[in-house]
Amino acid sequence: MANVRDSLKAVMNIEGALGASIVHDESGVPLGTIGGGSLDMELAGAGSTVVVQTQKELLEDLVPEEQMEDILISLDQQYHLIRFFHDTENIFTYVVLDRADANLALARRKLAEIDRQLEIEDAG
Numbered sequence: 001m002a003n004v005r006d007s008l009k010a011v012m013n014i015e016g017a018l019g020a021s022i023v024h025d026e027s028g029v030p031l032g033t034i035g036g037g038s039l040d041m042e043l044a045g046a047g048s049t050v051v052v053q054t055q056k057e058l059l060e061d062l063v064p065e066e067q068m069e070d071i072l073i074s075l076d077q078q079y080h081l082i083r084f085f086h087d088t089e090n091i092f093t094y095v096v097l098d099r100a101d102a103n104l105a106l107a108r109r110k111l112a113e114i115d116r117q118l119e120i121e122d123a124g
Contacts, residue, residue, distance in 0.1 A: 019044070019095075070083045
């Protein structure tokens with residue numbers, strides 16, 4: 001099992017990773033951040049809670065039997081990937097990937113592996 005810091009370090013080992021944040025979506029409070037360079041990963045993670053909450057509400061109405069795994073935002077030079085924590089929908093990992101260097105399918109697979117190892121106390 002891995003804690004938040006170890007999980008964030010593992011995310012940065014994904015090819016093309018520029019930065020990451022693990023966020024509690026109800027409060028918008030990042031549990032931890034790493035990297036980002038000129039990107040403020042705390043702001044990116046916290047700000048994405050609006051997207052996450054809106055998408056959750058929509059999908060509850062459209063397909064209530066389904067559980068969301070991730071959300072992808074594609075930019076000209078970056079992918080912004082939001083991956084939901086397997087134990088609770090209230091925690092997600094926000095990852096920024098360099099589009100030229102990242103393999104999106106491989107990044108999603110590695111994030112799923114990291115997610116399975118992540119252990120968070122009192123995540124609800």
